[in-house]
Amino acid sequence: MGGLTRSYFIQRVLMFFLTIWIGVTLTFVIPRLSGSDPTTAMLLTMMNQRGYVENADKIIESYKTSFGLNDPLPIQYIRYLGHVVRFDYGFSFARFPTAAWDMVTPALPWTLILLSVAAVLSFLIGVTVGSLMGWRKTPRWLQSILPISLTFTSIPYFMFGILLISIIAFKLHWLPATGGYSRSVDPGWNLPFIKDVLLHAVLPLISIVLTSMGGWALGMRGLMIGVNNEDYFLLAQAKGLSPARVFFRYGIRNAILPALTAFALGIGSLIGGSILVEFIFAYPGTGYTLYRAIQEQDYTVIQTITNLIIIITAAGVLILDLLYPLIDPRITYKRNVAS
Amino acid sequence: MASDQKVLEVNDLNVHYFTPRGAVIAANAVNLYVKEGEIVGLVGESGCGKTTVAMSILQMVSAPGRIVGGEIKIEGQNIVNLPEKELRKIRWRKLALIPQGAMNSLNPVIKIREQMEDGITAHEKVRGVALRDKVFKLLNDVGLPERVYNMFPHELSGGMKQRVCIAMAVALNPVIIIADEPTSALDVVVQRVVAQTLLDVKTRLGVSMIMIGHDMGLQAQMVDRVAVMYAGNLVEVGPVGSIFEHPYHPYTRLLIDAIPSTKQKKSLKVTEGLTHDLRNPPRGCCFQFRCPFVRDACREKPPAFKQMAPDHFVACVQY
Amino acid sequence: MAVLATNSNTQAAARRVNIWDTPWLNAKFVTGSSIIVLVLLFGLLGPLFWNTDLAFTASSPVNLPPMWDKGGSPEHPLGTESNGRDMLAQLVVGIPASLKVGLLAASIGMGIGILLGSLAGYLGGWTDHIIRTITDSVITIPSLMVLISIAAYVRMPDTTAMALILALFAWPGPTRLIRSQVLTLRERGFVRMALLSNVPALEIMLFEMVPNMLPWLAASLTGGISGAILGATGLEALGLGPTRVPSLGTIINYALNSSALVRGMVWWWLPPIITLVIIFTAFFLMTVGLDEIANPRLRGYGNGK
Numbered sequence: 001m002g003g004l005t006r007s008y009f010i011q012r013v014l015m016f017f018l019t020i021w022i023g024v025t026l027t028f029v030i031p032r033l034s035g036s037d038p039t040t041a042m043l044l045t046m047m048n049q050r051g052y053v054e055n056a057d058k059i060i061e062s063y064k065t066s067f068g069l070n071d072p073l074p075i076q077y078i079r080y081l082g083h084v085v086r087f088d089y090g091f092s093f094a095r096f097p098t099a100a101w102d103m104v105t106p107a108l109p110w111t112l113i114l115l116s117v118a119a120v121l122s123f124l125i126g127v128t129v130g131s132l133m134g135w136r137k138t139p140r141w142l143q144s145i146l147p148i149s150l151t152f153t154s155i156p157y158f159m160f161g162i163l164l165i166s167i168i169a170f171k172l173h174w175l176p177a178t179g180g181y182s183r184s185v186d187p188g189w190n191l192p193f194i195k196d197v198l199l200h201a202v203l204p205l206i207s208i209v210l211t212s213m214g215g216w217a218l219g220m221r222g223l224m225i226g227v228n229n230e231d232y233f234l235l236a237q238a239k240g241l242s243p244a245r246v247f248f249r250y251g252i253r254n255a256i257l258p259a260l261t262a263f264a265l266g267i268g269s270l271i272g273g274s275i276l277v278e279f280i281f282a283y284p285g286t287g288y289t290l291y292r293a294i295q296e297q298d299y300t301v302i303q304t305i306t307n308l309i310i311i312i313t314a315a316g317v318l319i320l321d322l323l324y325p326l327i328d329p330r331i332t333y334k335r336n337v338a339s
Numbered sequence: 340m341a342s343d344q345k346v347l348e349v350n351d352l353n354v355h356y357f358t359p360r361g362a363v364i365a366a367n368a369v370n371l372y373v374k375e376g377e378i379v380g381l382v383g384e385s386g387c388g389k390t391t392v393a394m395s396i397l398q399m400v401s402a403p404g405r406i407v408g409g410e411i412k413i414e415g416q417n418i419v420n421l422p423e424k425e426l427r428k429i430r431w432r433k434l435a436l437i438p439q440g441a442m443n444s445l446n447p448v449i450k451i452r453e454q455m456e457d458g459i460t461a462h463e464k465v466r467g468v469a470l471r472d473k474v475f476k477l478l479n480d481v482g483l484p485e486r487v488y489n490m491f492p493h494e495l496s497g498g499m500k501q502r503v504c505i506a507m508a509v510a511l512n513p514v515i516i517i518a519d520e521p522t523s524a525l526d527v528v529v530q531r532v533v534a535q536t537l538l539d540v541k542t543r544l545g546v547s548m549i550m551i552g553h554d555m556g557l558q559a560q561m562v563d564r565v566a567v568m569y570a571g572n573l574v575e576v577g578p579v580g581s582i583f584e585h586p587y588h589p590y591t592r593l594l595i596d597a598i599p600s601t602k603q604k605k606s607l608k609v610t611e612g613l614t615h616d617l618r619n620p621p622r623g624c625c626f627q628f629r630c631p632f633v634r635d636a637c638r639e640k641p642p643a644f645k646q647m648a649p650d651h652f653v654a655c656v657q658y
Numbered sequence: 659m660a661v662l663a664t665n666s667n668t669q670a671a672a673r674r675v676n677i678w679d680t681p682w683l684n685a686k687f688v689t690g691s692s693i694i695v696l697v698l699l700f701g702l703l704g705p706l707f708w709n710t711d712l713a714f715t716a717s718s719p720v721n722l723p724p725m726w727d728k729g730g731s732p733e734h735p736l737g738t739e740s741n742g743r744d745m746l747a748q749l750v751v752g753i754p755a756s757l758k759v760g761l762l763a764a765s766i767g768m769g770i771g772i773l774l775g776s777l778a779g780y781l782g783g784w785t786d787h788i789i790r791t792i793t794d795s796v797i798t799i800p801s802l803m804v805l806i807s808i809a810a811y812v813r814m815p816d817t818t819a820m821a822l823i824l825a826l827f828a829w830p831g832p833t834r835l836i837r838s839q840v841l842t843l844r845e846r847g848f849v850r851m852a853l854l855s856n857v858p859a860l861e862i863m864l865f866e867m868v869p870n871m872l873p874w875l876a877a878s879l880t881g882g883i884s885g886a887i888l889g890a891t892g893l894e895a896l897g898l899g900p901t902r903v904p905s906l907g908t909i910i911n912y913a914l915n916s917s918a919l920v921r922g923m924v925w926w927w928l929p930p931i932i933t934l935v936i937i938f939t940a941f942f943l944m945t946v947g948l949d950e951i952a953n954p955r956l957r958g959y960g961n962g963k
Contacts, residue, residue: 019795026804026826031811136401154942156888158895159931162910166919166927218946222956229955231443238397238438239458239507240430243423249457250446257448265797269885272802276892280914294810294896306807309800317798328448329491 008325016318023310024084027303028077089304094296100304104289110180111285112312114201115274118208119316122270123263125149126213130220130259131252136228137243153214158276161207165280168203176200178282204281208274219262223255230254257328264320268313275309346547347373347396347515352409354391354400361618365391365404367571367625373515378541378548380562380579382555382594388571389551390439393517396549397436398426414514432462435513437504437537439520439551444504445492451503452488459510477506480543481536498529502536509540515547522557534561556598559583564650567591570617570625572641577651587653589630624656632657681873681954687947690880693940697753697933704750712744713751713904724925737925739909740916745929748904753933755817755905757883759890762821763828764882768875770825771832776863778833779840790837793830801827802892809898816900820893824886831885832878839871877948884941891934906930 089100132138169177185193236250278287293301354366365388381389410417438444481502522530567575575588586592623638636656644652724737736745778789852862894907913927950956
């Protein structure tokens, strides 16, 4: 078994931290490069907008101390990294004295479940469609209807979401338009609630899956066409194996490896796009919390969510990276060379 | 050593590749047979259609290519246009392939054991220990250690991989094996080992074989009869001794002259001219543009096969 | 004799090759680029036929439906929204704005990509290792999230600032692509010849490599443009875009904030979405078409008919 070597493991874990570091550093540096000091700026905006802010002195005081506004930038930066490491970003701006972190945690499970289901589903469907499109033995009728599934590929998820809401929810009343569950059900482990939650998840899920699967399908089609011409694929056919076995063990089995790499690289943009879907559907996940935070100019919450999503994405990539050697015995360097 | 039973017959095979700019005639009225226990060499330069013929015999011509005429009989049964399901029963059990290019003919992400076993279990009800022992024996037969069983292709050398392919091909005692340049892409020493393995296995099992290649020297040592192809046409067929002793077709002579020799220094002969555009072959002989002996008769109609010696045929107007 | 015959043969082959017989006439590519040209013409020629001042607040009556609906007026053919902006005028102003952001961000990204990608591919070793590691890291960052958090701090005055910020994440794709292309091309005979004959690296890059990468570069650019437009639209829809100039995403933001969906004001939110879907589909077709041009195997199987 080739499997997971120590150097590969270390390399991937380092990549994990590097990715997070670059991400959180960009969110710190770029605003400050633009000239204005964001913390003062946001306090001013807030004062201007509301005229009167409850506990304004306390907020300003807590920020002056927790951000140390008078310290030089490097020190602020190091302190900021400390926040990132401890998952502690101080108080919510708009809802003092709630901690920013506590504003985000209730939303997290919604996002995690919706996004992981959507990502896996879109990848699985996309890979299946793409492999069938790229396989010579796929029946003619199937070959001709499969491209239909690519129709929505180029539409941004959230725009498709708007279309779905207006047609399926508002016009046809088939499914609920917004929210995570109805007011009329009791949250908890009871059947009506679970059913309600699932119904509310359908439209957001569809808008992500239908628009993102086409990308995987197209990639997989190309990879499958490539594998179709490989010598081992021809030999498998010459061996008189059943078409199913040739398709799965000698086709998909090989073509899916680069597709998985692409999937790991694509998780970030998938999650970014899905955040907007939550906002459109007022889904009680981090995306919607983020939207509200933007409306309320709640910068600490924005920062918390951004960094959290960066970390979650990096973790998803890390998990895929660590699983990869289990399905590709040739591992390590090779994958960096091509693709 | 060969009996007179014809195990494989290719009759009047025509294969065209349909391109946007016209059909490429990759095999034109090819007639060929292989007797039981015989090795037939199919030679010619790259692009002459020898791999097309091999793929046709395997019924694996891929689009845009298509067999447009002729029949291919294995033990008397025509397999052209046989339904996929019937064809699968014949594959590997009667008709095996040793592929070209040792590097990519094994799936890089599947263990050797599984790749050897799936070909067997697709056709025979062998399971468990019996199956494992069978694979061990096959590995032994081609001179590979048993530990190869649990290895991945990237852990093997090129020669070892090719021997795995030979072991796979003989697993079900097929009637005929198509060996498509089995030693190309290997270095010279390994070539010898692989060629020797191939001969050993062949002798032990008495299997018939079509061996495709462009190396006349290698062919001379391994095959019983040689068939020479040029631009989709067979131009000369005969027993290996007879052909080397007296090549009739100018193209065959060219190929034999191209074998390097230590005994004499010869200047490399390069014929002028190119092969014609395979989309619209000229009237008459296919070799007319490169033939040093071309005359008017060559441009009129394609020459018919004439027997020059026992079992030795040539298609050339000179005779 | 033989030579003569050969000549006539090559002539016959040459005759068949005419200017229309080029892979660039890929149906998908041509369709996609024609659509983009049409959309662009709409945005560029629109101001000649329609008063763009109507795109700003309170320039028109509010909540007018389009002219074909009851209560609509030909003075505002696509209707107006709750703040008294004319929809047609907003589209005329918004389309070039969105396309400009995309083109600018993608071009910057491509420029950086060409620089880093060829450096990595050429120099190899540590340079390559560092560039590759950083590129692979950045590519997995959920860029829209970071952009949102940046845009929440930095109020963007105009589309150029927006494009610059979007370019922050527009370079890893091209960098990866160009690096792998340079690595492949380096091994090709004609590049090796050039390397051996001491041709300067820049010259090799520009004259030997770039022409061979052209379809790939073009595919990467069209993909990059639509990616940048997507990012821009996302930010704008969240209300984080430049607020002074209307753009397609901003229209969606206003529509959502004013509950246009619930109020059934289809003429408000649908036109920008349809326009964007057309733009994205066109770029998508161009990208797929260019991929097929670059990689002939993807053109699918003719079944000999």
